[in-house]
Amino acid sequence: MKKNNTLTKWIFNILFIVVAFIALFPLLSLIISSFRPSSELMRNGITFSINWNELSLSNYTHIFTQSPDYWAWYGNSLIISSLTIVLSLFFSSMVGYAMAVYDFKGKNLLFLCVLVIIMIPFEVLMLPLYQLMIDVNLINTYIGVMLPLIVAPTAVFFFRQYALGLPTELMDAARIDGCTEYGIYFKIMAPLMLPSFSAMAILQGLNSWNNFLWPLLVIRSNDLFTLPIGLATLLTPYGNNYDTLIAGAVMTILPIIVLFIFFQRYFVAGLASGSVKG
């Protein structure tokens, strides 16, 4: 009986080693391939056999010295993601907080609106929004790219859930001390909501960093491309830009994986809320 049990344990542990290998293999193979000559990579794709003598830093020296475009995209992505995090956390947290701690007319209707936004696929709204951006001259601007992400329904929902657990007695005590409602939020309640801010910063940052379809419509000039859009332009069967593409792909995900290793807890909380339970 006992022997049987250790055997199943072995089988399942080996199974998970295989599963983990399958999950990590594509990224590992990308990283290894980024040291292979780009012409050879284009000809053969990602291969099992590695010619160790061929490996070099040439793709990276190329991207650091010959690809100013890539760094412009990197900068755009950094700016857009940071601004999206700051703005969307500021607005979404206030909305979620107000919906949790105050009683006011229309509160339930507002909550219904949050759920409606979560349910309507963005692709359906895309064309009218695109037309709107053209009409108000926000095509090819940072603001145009960020706008749909700024008041994020998932973040509002998450902040609301979190704020429902806040101690409201503190609010009354602060009011007696003469603190304004805004003071209560910014000085007392918001600091208490800090873990939810971390989780949502990661969710919003990741969404913005990886966002594809909307920036694809809104951005038109090469110097304003974000990383995903810029890299996608290099994804051609005939392209001779595989050096920038492969090294660039690695450098697009590396910072995220490093952040993940340090802030795993918040990543998990953030992404698990990514699609909200109805």
Add this chain to the structure above:
Amino acid sequence: MAELNANNRKNTLPLVKEKKGNKVLKFFNSQKVVPYIFVFPFIVSFAILTLYPTIQAIIMSFQRILPGQVEFIGFQNYERIFNQAFYKALTNSTVYMLLTVLILVTIPIILAMLLDSKLVRFKTFFRSALFIPALTSIVVAGVIFRLVFAESENAIANQIIGFFGFEPVSWQFNAWSGMLIMVIMASWRWMGVNVLYFLAGLQNIPKELYESAEMDGANLFQKFRHVTLPFLKPIIIFVTTISIIGGFRVFEESYVIWEGNSPGNIGLTLVGLLYQQGIQQNDMGFGAAIGVVLLLLIFVVSIIYLLMTGAFKRGDE
């Protein structure tokens, strides 16, 4: 930061006390008004970014939109929809949806149950390893999978099938293999997130239930059927619903493999058709009509699914 806060407090406190008569300040600080100020950005953004485009999408779907001239044309856009490209896109999106739902619900349940059991060690490591692909942007995933499924016989996918004695395949040029790449890509990226959902559900099951089931002599399958499954049901329904919706919305997987134009439309999806007609061909009215059809399709299928599970539940109990 702390200093700033302290300064603010010093300033605001006397201000409120001194100007008690200041009606404007009092108005903006009353508990009746404050919540509306807090939610104001949301109301504005809901109106501009959701309500307006929803209504506008429906209106546009009845229009012919040319630069500087818009004309109502009744149901003509809808009549035009039902052509060969649309059926191709509908079939592709539906097949993709069915396959991803099947893979991304069943396998994560099994993995989550094993991770939740005492049988597997290094749980945190395995959970993280499964989760990391979710951090990858679709374009990077596209770079990887295009090179893994490259045409060359030396590329990994062809090496693997070669090991089983098959000839090399031009993965990007066959309908079945193109679908396979898309499904594998999506499964790779989202497996870990779904495992997390199921793990959270499994951790809510009281351990005593398993113990009492064991005392009643239940075997492994019976425990799964009568203890695990009923508890997981809400999460299964949730994950299935988001996978159905996500499946019908597929676009990016196709775009990064074929840059929007697949040979013989083997990778054309409903959103891809919307993008092609609405943006590339600049036929916004027609694109909007495709969007409305997509919205209806998602609503109808999700509601049918939810009704089915609800009815199933009533019959079961």
